[in-house]
Amino acid sequence: MADFDAIIVGSGCAGPMAAFELASRGKSVLVIERGNYCGAKNMSGGRLYTHPLREVFPNFASDAPLERRITHERISLMAPDANFTIDYTDQHMADPNHESHAVLRGRLDQWLATQAQDAGAEYINGIAVESLIKQGGRVAGVRAGEDEISAEVVLLCDGANSLLASQAVGTDPPSPAAMAVGIKEVIQLDPSVIQDRFHCGPGEGAAWLFVGDPTHGTTGGGFLYTNQDTLSVGLVATISDLMAAEVPIYQMLEDFKHHPALAPVLAGGTVVEHSGHMVAEGGYSAMPPLAADGVMLAGESALMVINAGYTVRGMDFALAAGTQAGRCATAALDAGDTSLAGLAGYRQALEDSFVLRDLKTLRRFPHFMENTPRMFNAYPQMVRDAMRAVFLLDGEPVKPLRKSLPPLAKKVGYLNLLRDALGGIRAL
Ligand SMILES: Cc1cc2nc3c(=O)[nH]c(=O)nc-3n(C[C@H](O)[C@H](O)[C@H](O)COP(=O)(O)OP(=O)(O)OC[C@H]3O[C@@H](n4cnc5c(N)ncnc54)[C@H](O)[C@@H]3O)c2cc1C
The missing domain is CATH 3.50.50.60 (FAD/NAD(P)-binding domain)
Known part of the structure; x- marks a missing residue:
């Protein structure tokens, strides 16, 4: 017995x-x-x-x-000196079956x-x-x-x-290529400051993922989630890439927190918790x-x-x-x-x-990520350069976009773009 x-x-x-x-x-x-x-x-x-x-x-x-209900989904392509963000909000996020919360x-x-x-x-x-x-x-x-x-x-x-x-x-x-390590800080801020910075009401908040500069262009990404009176900020990086990286992961997190797109969001906050954990990939x-x-x-x-x-x-x-x-x-x-x-x-x-x-x-996605390093370096920079061509004016005559954008794609390689787009479509 x-x-x-x-x-x-x-x-x-x-x-x-x-x-x-x-x-x-x-x-x-x-x-x-x-x-x-x-x-x-x-x-x-x-x-x-x-x-x-x-x-x-x-x-x-x-x-x-539960912490804040997620009412904003944000995804950023982050280059060292720029950041491009998609912010999606939808009333259906409040449906019980779709609901998600920070925890x-x-x-x-x-x-x-x-x-x-x-x-x-x-x-x-x-x-x-x-x-x-x-x-x-x-x-x-x-x-x-x-x-x-x-x-x-x-x-x-x-x-x-x-x-x-x-x-x-x-x-x-x-294997080390199939495991990642995550590190995170919990940063305390007044709830009203969180609401102002994320354009949301009491009890509501954001899930924000970043690709590119947070991991210094290696496989992985950054994240930020809004809790009631704290923000969870961190990044996840694949162990095999970290073993070869010049910058240790704790320095990547420091750099990420000081990125011009993130620093104002965290300004005035107090770090109340640090943690690290493995995650399977x-x-x-x-x-x-x-x-x-x-x-x-x-x-x-x-x-x-x-x-x-x-x-x-x-x-x-x-x-x-x-x-x-x-x-x-x-x-x-x-x-x-x-x-x-x-x-x-x-x-x-x-x-x-x-x-x-x-x-x-989603079984092909880990393989796609592992084999598409451009996702983490070339593409965030390509999007930055495209945005510059669209939005930055200096008094010089503007170049038509049909002339300024193709060289950016050519820099990455048309074949690479096609291959990665097809790979991404197949993986998702
Ligand atoms: C940085 C990071 C960010 C993540 N973000 C998200 C996210 O936003 N959303 C999401 O859904 N998932 C996320 N995950 C993944 C998620 O955390 C895990 O998939 C989830 O916690 C797995 O749950 P589990 O119960 O299997 O294991 P765990 O939650 O890890 O629990 C395992 C438990 O077992 C205990 N334990 C381990 N070994 C022993 C032992 N030998 N004897 C006794 N006890 C033992 C541990 O102490 C632990 O309490 C993230 C993970 C990381 C690292």
Whole structure:
């Protein structure tokens, strides 16, 4: 007889959702989280599409620690001395099914863990699971500190760079080209200042992504999200590029914050938090198997994350995958079969949901980003030069755009432009 029906490793986004499902259906559940409190070690940009929360907690909007609702989507192509921004706003962003909010993980993760605890899940904080117990090739529990704890099924919800996933399903850890590192500062500002600077009302705000200069022209990008009385500002850069970069990532963030387009937005703010975290970049094609005998993977431990340039998503996938993993584990426990065959419904449930459908649709995007360095240097500069040709006047006779624009495209190369445009269309 096992100590628990289910052990869940990690209480970020996926873990508490799985724990909630299992505990609500009367299963004995132990969640082991290495952070001294849930969220202590976690970080997102971060914008959360909230529909997976609504499905499980219909009243989440009045209860969960959400920051500002996103009412402005901004994307910038940033050159060292210029910035070109698209700002999109739409009343449909307020529809419950489309809604997204900025979140701070220290608060969100504690709220999620409380939902699982209130449903009956037991928690141990401040200790890491070091390895999996295997019996006859089947996962039968975990080792954490001095303890060996057994369970009918173990759910790995331990996030990016999972050390346990390869023990569970035998895959290699992702390569440096398939992993990125993110760093972020939380900068405090008066709520009315945030509203003035982002042209939004109380409780409303912006999700703003930047390509180009934030990462000094290497693969990755910058981000800014508006919280109630803070801004989350940071950048994500691919590890293989960072290894070759002349400028360390913390200096990239300093330079980004001092860019003439961003400095006035941050002016007068006080840095109240710094953080850094890995994020998987490989997408669908790099995903490991989602289950083996006695074990399931949910969220970023299974690389369920996508950075599509215009949006970063991982939390919504993790919340939904955690829910499905909890439901499928419950069904397998009820049927008395937590072997790979007994857990097979999990993959099918994700195939039928937005999780694997979206990851599959965007599966070419990581490859496109990795192989299109011009996105991060030549194109932001080309757009800057085009804008200069359109808007800068100095008393000299203007050149017609039909004459001033083609040389800019020629500088990048017509073939490159065509190839990248087709690659982008195929990837999206
Ligand atoms: C810079 C950055 C920006 C991002 N921006 C966004 C965004 O805007 N929107 C979005 O949707 N996603 C974003 N993401 C991705 C998102 O944060 C993740 O995809 C999401 O958190 C994954 O959830 P998870 O539950 O799988 O893992 P996590 O949330 O990482 O949780 C894993 C948990 O497991 C614990 N743990 C790990 N190992 C062990 C162990 N051995 N024993 C015990 N506990 C363990 C960790 O402490 C952690 O609490 C961003 C990520 C980064 C790094």
